[in-house]
Amino acid sequence: MESGPARELKITPIRNGTVIDHIPEGLALEVLRIVGGGRLGRDSTVSIALHVRSAKQEWKDILKVENVEISDRAANAIALLAPSATISIIREYTVREKHPVSLPDRIDGILRCPNLECITNQAEPVESSFEVIHQRPIRLRCRYCDELVTNFLPQLP
Secondary structure, X not given: OOOOOOOOOOOOOOOOEEEEEEEEOXXXXXXXXXXXXXXXXXXXXXXXXXXXXXOOXXXXXXXEEEOOXXXXXXXXXXXXXXXXXXXXXXXOXXXXXXXXXXXXXXXXXXXXXXXXXXXXXOOOOOOOEEEEEEOOOOEEEEOOOOOEEOOOOOOOO
């Protein structure tokens, strides 16, 4: 069998939407869950590239979601899960905004406090709130009960 030039398969460009790049390998489906994969409409085509070679990091995942611009809350959740990710907003096939994810000083409503006695886990209408006390590795402290959190999976409604 003759070997010819390598054939490169590409994901088609999106007209409008969000591209999340530099997701650590194996986490694209979790990032899609954060973006709201289960609630996307028929006009929101989703493209996922898994295990892509990268110059910046050895391997990465990429997620493209058409006709969706993610919220600040979703971007904060992505920063918790994939701190090396970048978010690009696409409009009319052109990158209009591109920035790395970053953690704010405070994370609200994304995580549950692991302390079952915390007021945020009771029948009270209190949204969880965490102070970011360390960026890498990420360490958070509950603003209500002072519980330290180092192991987490963001949960958006």
